[in-house]
Amino acid sequence: MAEVRYEAASRIYPGTEIPAVNALDLDIADGELLVLVGPSGSGKSTALRMLAGLETVNKGSIFINDVDVTLKPPQDRDIAMVFQNYALYPSMTVAENMGFALKQAGVSKEQRRAQVVEAARILDLEPYLDRKPKNLSGGQRQRVAMGRAIVRSPQVFLMDEPLSNLDAKLRVQTRTELADLQARLGVTMVYVTHDQVEAMTMGHRVAVLKDGLLQQVDTPRELYRRPANLFVAGFIGSPAMNLITVPVVDGAAQLGGLSVPLPDDVRAEVARRGLDEIIFGARPEHLALADVGASGEVAVVEELGSEAYIHVRVVHGQETEDVVVRVGGETAVKRGDQVSFGIAGATHFFDPGGDRLDGE
Amino acid sequence: MALFTRAPKAEPILGQNRVIAHVLALLTWLIGLLFFFPLFWLVLNGFKDELDANSSPKLFFDPTLDRFSEVTEDTTGLLSFTEAFGNSFWIVLISTILVMALAIPAAYALAIRPMRKWRDVLFFFISTKFLPIVGAIMPLWIIARDLDLLNTRAVLIILYTAMNLPLAVWMLRSFFAEVPNELIEAAQIDGCSLMGQIRQVILPIVAPGLAATALLCVIFAWNEYFLAVQLNPVEGSTMPVWVASQESGRGNFLAKLSAASVLATLPVVIAGWVAQKRMIRGLAMGAIK
Ligand SMILES: Nc1ncnc2c1ncn2[C@@H]1O[C@H](COP(=O)(O)OP(=O)(O)OP(=O)(O)O)[C@@H](O)[C@H]1O
Numbered sequence: 121m122a123e124v125r126y127e128a129a130s131r132i133y134p135g136t137e138i139p140a141v142n143a144l145d146l147d148i149a150d151g152e153l154l155v156l157v158g159p160s161g162s163g164k165s166t167a168l169r170m171l172a173g174l175e176t177v178n179k180g181s182i183f184i185n186d187v188d189v190t191l192k193p194p195q196d197r198d199i200a201m202v203f204q205n206y207a208l209y210p211s212m213t214v215a216e217n218m219g220f221a222l223k224q225a226g227v228s229k230e231q232r233r234a235q236v237v238e239a240a241r242i243l244d245l246e247p248y249l250d251r252k253p254k255n256l257s258g259g260q261r262q263r264v265a266m267g268r269a270i271v272r273s274p275q276v277f278l279m280d281e282p283l284s285n286l287d288a289k290l291r292v293q294t295r296t297e298l299a300d301l302q303a304r305l306g307v308t309m310v311y312v313t314h315d316q317v318e319a320m321t322m323g324h325r326v327a328v329l330k331d332g333l334l335q336q337v338d339t340p341r342e343l344y345r346r347p348a349n350l351f352v353a354g355f356i357g358s359p360a361m362n363l364i365t366v367p368v369v370d371g372a373a374q375l376g377g378l379s380v381p382l383p384d385d386v387r388a389e390v391a392r393r394g395l396d397e398i399i400f401g402a403r404p405e406h407l408a409l410a411d412v413g414a415s416g417e418v419a420v421v422e423e424l425g426s427e428a429y430i431h432v433r434v435v436h437g438q439e440t441e442d443v444v445v446r447v448g449g450e451t452a453v454k455r456g457d458q459v460s461f462g463i464a465g466a467t468h469f470f471d472p473g474g475d476r477l478d479g480e
Numbered sequence: 481m482a483l484f485t486r487a488p489k490a491e492p493i494l495g496q497n498r499v500i501a502h503v504l505a506l507l508t509w510l511i512g513l514l515f516f517f518p519l520f521w522l523v524l525n526g527f528k529d530e531l532d533a534n535s536s537p538k539l540f541f542d543p544t545l546d547r548f549s550e551v552t553e554d555t556t557g558l559l560s561f562t563e564a565f566g567n568s569f570w571i572v573l574i575s576t577i578l579v580m581a582l583a584i585p586a587a588y589a590l591a592i593r594p595m596r597k598w599r600d601v602l603f604f605f606i607s608t609k610f611l612p613i614v615g616a617i618m619p620l621w622i623i624a625r626d627l628d629l630l631n632t633r634a635v636l637i638i639l640y641t642a643m644n645l646p647l648a649v650w651m652l653r654s655f656f657a658e659v660p661n662e663l664i665e666a667a668q669i670d671g672c673s674l675m676g677q678i679r680q681v682i683l684p685i686v687a688p689g690l691a692a693t694a695l696l697c698v699i700f701a702w703n704e705y706f707l708a709v710q711l712n713p714v715e716g717s718t719m720p721v722w723v724a725s726q727e728s729g730r731g732n733f734l735a736k737l738s739a740a741s742v743l744a745t746l747p748v749v750i751a752g753w754v755a756q757k758r759m760i761r762g763l764a765m766g767a768i769k
């Protein structure tokens with residue numbers, strides 16, 4: 121069991137200028153499942169591999185249990201990693217794969233067998249112990265990779281998109297099992313994904329990365345409730361938050377006929393900085409059809425059965441904006457209808473640079 | 481690696497294309513036979529007596545094993561079959577082991593931990609083969625003489641190792657390069673030492689490649705004639721020199737030469753046949769993904 125700490129850790133790949141991971145500060149508590157999420161190329165894998173010891177840390181340090189491991193090779197870090205393509209040893213059976221780390225550690229054959237069988241039991245892999253990886257399905261291989269990690273009860277579990285090769289249904293199922301397993305074992309886990317739904321459903325806390333920079337790290341609920349900047353606001357939540365640049369008139373954001381009064385602290389900040397345009401954000405589920413408010417023509421209706429997302433084309437200054445509004449499944453709206461909507465929940469305000477306006 | 485994968489079963493062909501397909505098949509067989517024929521004739525000649533072998537081409541004759549016993553007979557003062565075979569065996573075995581022992585680490589370094597300018601290094605290896613061996617034989621002979629290595633097995637072991645090394649490094653590098661990096665990383669994380677990674681993770685995956693490379697080294701070393709005849713033409717020499725020694729100044733020797741050639745070819749053919757089966761199976765079994 122272990123805590124992990126990144127202290128201003130950077131990775132600059134040879135031959136590149138911009139760090140792939142830029143001065144990352146991150147504390148991961150003992151027994152926590154922390155998810156690193158971000159778009160492709162944001163440095164998630166790099167950050168994970170730095171912790172694994174597979175990538176040089178060019179600046180800063182990394183601690184596991186207050187021990188500085190920055191310069192230690194992977195062998196000496198007592199971590200286990202599940203790779204995206206599982207990286208099972210093709211010439212070994214499932215049992216040999218799972219027992220490999222124990223064998224390296226000099227564990228006796230009987231002891232090894234016992235631990236492997238125990239892990240196989242947890243993962244329902246018992247019937248496959250003598251098979252070679254190539255004779256397994258994708259889901260089974262994924263479990264073998266998991267088994268290889270849990271057999272040795274490491275300090276930290278590292279997972280780099282371990283579910284991305286599974287089909288959608290299996291992915292959802294495995295995601296739950298994985299979170300459950302982590303909770304049962306009580307092991308610290310760092311989990312990388314580009315899928316924000318996966319991040320939100322699994323993570324105790326979620327760290328959002330973009331271009332190698334940590335944008336925000338918080339519980340899924342806080343990320344949803346108070347995204348620290350425009351990027352997080354747009355990245356977290358599905359469907360994405362509506363983010364529209366709007367003028368501020370008399371302390372209220374103006375959106376095509378809808379006037380959204382700014383909260384006091386936002387208004388004070390806007391006045392202090394003399395902003396006349398801000399970015400207004402509202403999630404589709406926090407907007408609702410109303411008799412008065414912003415109005416426009418329905419451009420698209422996305423019907424999901426229990427609910428529907430309608431894209432309302434709002435004329436707004438010189439431009440038109442599509443604003444997505446969630447409506448109940450029984451609401452009869454169709455393409456071409458003229459509708460109005462208003463605020464029915466949380467609103468968010470960002471400065472033109474993308475930072476959240478209501479305080480830190 | 482495509483070299484060793486089995487061709488997919490031919491699709492059934494419809495209509496007039498069928499005629500073309502048959503013509504092509506026939507042509508393929510003809511060309512195949514054309515290539516095979518000299519070998520066939522060689523084997524046939526080995527079972528004839530000199531008269532039959534040297535008269536106009538004769539397909540039917542009384543087969544005899546006499547030529548084989550003649551060529552394998554020990555004659556004092558001449559390189560005998562058993563001696564040549566033994567020499568070849570040890571020279572080929574030791575040089576191939578040396579080649580593999582040197583090429584595996586080199587290939588590992590070039591494929592898995594490439595340093596800067598690794599391409600230049602690779603090019604250097606192959607560039608040693610640019611010089612025709614005839615061009616180098618003079619200095620080689622002088623060096624061998626000065627080191628008292630003329631007419632020893634050692635000189636051939638050294639030279640065959642040097643001769644096959646560049647090829648082995650090239651081949652092994654490309655096999656090693658196909659080992660997914662994650663496997664090595666996974667092994668590191670599992671606490672595996674460098675030697676352990678090579679022995680337990682990499683080598684099992686590249687085993688078919690190792691077999692193919694070793695086989696080629698064996699074949700090249702076994703068949704090498706020029707260096708052997710220049711630097712070690714007497715008792716310590718190898719099979720190709722022994723085959724050539726069956727030529728004689730007087731009388732006919734075609735059947736004897738054929739029999740000797742068959743004996744010299746057989747081990748390689750058998751080795752190749754066995755290795756090929758294993759390589760195909762190994763490649764299929766060790767499928768990386
Ligand atoms: N070996 C390398 N050499 C140079 N640049 C690299 C190397 N590996 C990654 N990068 C760069 O570092 C950045 C971060 O890469 P990384 O693999 O960490 O992204 P990621 O967030 O895991 O993306 P993905 O979701 O696509 O896996 C990218 O811009 C990538 O191009």
Ligand SMILES: [Mg+2]
Pocket residue numbers: 164165166280
């Ligand atoms: Mg990645």
